[in-house]
Amino acid sequence: MTTSAGHLIVKTLEAQGVRRIYAVPGESYLDVLDGLHDSTIETVVTRHEGGAGFMALAEGRLGSVPGIAMVTRGPGAANAFIAIHTAWQDATAMVLFVGLIPQADRGRASFQEFSLDGWFATTTKGIFVIDDEHQAGDVVARALRLAATGRPGPVVVGLPEDVLIRLTDAPVPAVLPLPESAPSATALAKFSTMLTEAQRPVIVVGGDGWDTATSTALADFAAAAHVPLMADWRAYDAIDHDAQAYAGWLGYGRSENAVTALGNADLLVFVGCARTDVLSEGYQVALETPSIIVTTDAELIGHAGRIDAHLSTSPADFVAALPEATTVRGSRGPQWLKQLRGEQLAFTRSGADGGQGVDLGLAFEALEKALDSDRILTYGAGNATLWGHRYLSHHQPKTLVGPRNGAMGLSVPAAVAASIMHPGRHVVAICGDGDFFMNAQELAVSFAHGGTPLIVVVDNGIFGTIVDHQQRKYPQRPSGTSMENPNFAQWIQSFGGHGELVTSTEEFAPALQRALSSGLPAVLHLKTDPTTMGPGTVAHQATNNAQESIA
Template sequence: MAPLSAGHLIVRQLEEHGVNRVYTVPGESFLDVLDGLHDSPIRTVVCRQEGGAGFMALAESRLTGLPGVAMVTRGPGAANAMIAVHTAWQDATPLVLFVGLIPIADRGRGAFQEFSLEGWFSTTAKRVMVLDDERRAADTVAEAMHLAVSGRPGPVVIGLPEDVLVRSAGTGTVPPRTPASAQPAPEDIVELAGRLAAAERPLLIVGGDGWSADDGERLAAWAAAARIPVAADFRAYDAVPHTSPAWSGWLGYGRADTLAARLDEADLLVFIGCARTDVLSDGYTRGAAAATILVLSDPEATGHAGRIDLHLAASPAVFTAALPEAAAARGHRDGTWMEALAADQLRFAVPLPDGGSGVDLGLAFGQLEDRLPDDRILTYGAGNATIWGARYLSHHGAGSLVGPRNGAMGLAVPAAVAAALLHPDRPVVAICGDGDFFMNAQELAVAAAQGAAPLVIVVDNGGYGTIIAHQRRHYPQRPSGTALANPDFAGWIRSFGGHGERVEETAGFGPALERALNSGRLALLHLVTDPATMAPDTANALTQAAAAAAGRETDAEPVPAALEGIR
């Protein structure tokens, strides 16, 4: 075999790792890699903006467990991709970003689109690597793919000087490295069982990436038998099936007040795949005193705040395979505690009318829950509109949710496009606010070009709803910088050959949904809502928070964390 260029060898090494798709906005700085993709079985998904390409790669990773791969050009392209790298960093999601660079000889001379790759990404990536030696092409890719999934998963950035890519690099790929998989010590499992058996009010909290449907089902069945409720971290709602008798809802933005109170009542917390973070704990204010067991593959427990009584360095798959007998973990505990939390969640998930003009989202999302099959995949960006989906739409297995845990807007659409490419046989629904939707709406052109057919729900209240809610609390009667002027989103999607409808009344939502789902095409429903309507329980949250700030008592319920930060 004739020697390959470094660019072509990079592609061959990605093939060795089982990469099926790369997401890219092309650039002249990595033309040789693009040429290598021409004859490769890897599918090249051409995106419309680098942030969208990065988000698609992140969604691929979230749904498969393998590092998603994006390729962008230097300078402005890398700048656009930064949002996906930050999301992967904070969310602990494997991602490999290739960035084309100027030729080595031009460094330090202010060349066109020159920038410092390490200066930009070193604080938000596990490692920043630059391929200065073409002979290291295969090894560098293999190392990046390994690093992305090892320990605490995250993004790895590889710089590709364009002159290095065209040099001869040989023919040899290298075998992919198998990530180390720590096994919990038998004595730790015994201690876990003993602590659970002795607890009166234990609570399992699941989260993070790396869950399979089997892992979630196994844990949920075990927890139900051991009489232990299971809650989820923010945007990890799909880790366990919601049909389990142990399912108790989620923590973080939009969570039920009742579950937050239970977090304070628990006498033993077991975090599996996630840590006690600020979002989960309402700003480090809840659940701090309880005895804590951490099941997390990251030996450094990055991001975990507070007490750790036992740390099992294991992935969800390894841990669920090593669970003790349910009877040993149950002790003398009956089902009272678990059943109370499950009942709280069942009440919380019953769709309630919101009132106001336009489409009532409480009722509309109740219809959406009833109409979608169990194998649906839901994608979210950030903002006020996502709270209805999180509260009223259920999940039946891992790998059915993609959403940014760092609050990044603009992820819902590109994530839905990637999910539809990955699972063309499953219904994929993006839940967006009008602000979130138009941050990366251009990626629906990719869906049209690739034959993908997600359904996009756009909630249009004419403004940045989350920020409006905060303004009403801190600066009442002084709206500023939050209004949006929107086009006809339904007409816009029809210009791509898709199915689009504008829905202005609740009664019209059900029939419009049916037509969209039956169209077999890329579809969008533009839901016009009352700008005064905030997410469920938000008005109560504002009342309570304002009273607390003024030092007053109020008859309102405890403050729910229903307000999600935009960035």
């Protein structure tokens, strides 16, 4: 059947299982928008291209197919770049469609012209431009497949304005199965031998794509084999935090005991991730520890240090092929596992932080108790998120979205997308005041699509992470790190949402219950003490030590 290239793109996305696209409309891809008019795909119109990109990233992390964002040429693509960088460093599957100038206008510095390759080449898995209308469907199908296979990541597809309206008889391409990746008998034998001989092994999980069956099976195996499980930075929804083998996470905000355990391990098995910068404390810890890597990334992008075996397989295929746990336990007793598990439980035991305003240690204790077990948590960047990482638990995969590259502004759009994807579930964004207002406008999208996220804004009037660094390197010389904030509760109320300004610890729990029961997008604006840094920071530890000395 004859159709336009733009409409063929939409039909291909439908066939690939795409349920939503996140877009800021542009005149450069009007024919695709026209195709979406009668499509089964929900078009989520966002307020900023960065928000659209972050929502697509959340869809890719929480869903089963790559997230899709659509923006226009030049300025639109520039605004979306932050999400591409995040998806690249986070290894999250998404496809960004960018409207382009007509073919005949190229190379003439025409209105909003730019180079896709020049901008995106270093932070994408692939860049395609649909210059042939008959190839439109094939290019789209290839882009989605490339984003999802191997090391997942972002792909960019250019849409020349004039090509989209050309007619074609090309069919919608068939959906191809993803490659299978069962580990070889030789590789499994080496894994079994090394694990049997180890006395202090650690399995580190990470990356996207985990499912409940895989997570549960690995947790059961690890407990029976006396192997503690640790998680990569912002990937700790891969394992149920109530699992006997779960021993915490590595990266920012981790416990000192976790770093010590990493350094003391005599075998590291990385499943779905690699030994990267943040996980290894800036390439400083456990680089020469015997290591087995289980990942479909053939290039091992970001990995540092020793490799004894590389199993090019997915977490699901690896876990399905695991031997009986008792056969690889060797002479290893449960002491190592019990020690690390006990240290993590002690580390996540909440308590008072002190200071003026809302005590976040006690507030997050109340938040943990109030949320359903299948809560979805989203984060931006900054010290404010560390309370959530430490005190809020996960019990199944695909319940956490946070920028592993440290990008600010992700928390709100990710929560909006998650709430649209999963109506009825508790979806909570944890963010600082700086992070919140970078993309707070995307809360407007919730009202249009029925989302009801709760945004917890920790307002200490500073860029806390930078202040923490500044105090160590330039003590008593604050510069460029303070901000003045409006009343965020009144701001969300102006949309028709639920908002409350919380200025004391006692006010938090009742305000939380009202927000969760409101059935509306909600903001809790927490006023906190700027001298109280996030748990795990140097400043926070110094404060706690001083309080203990006084006590």
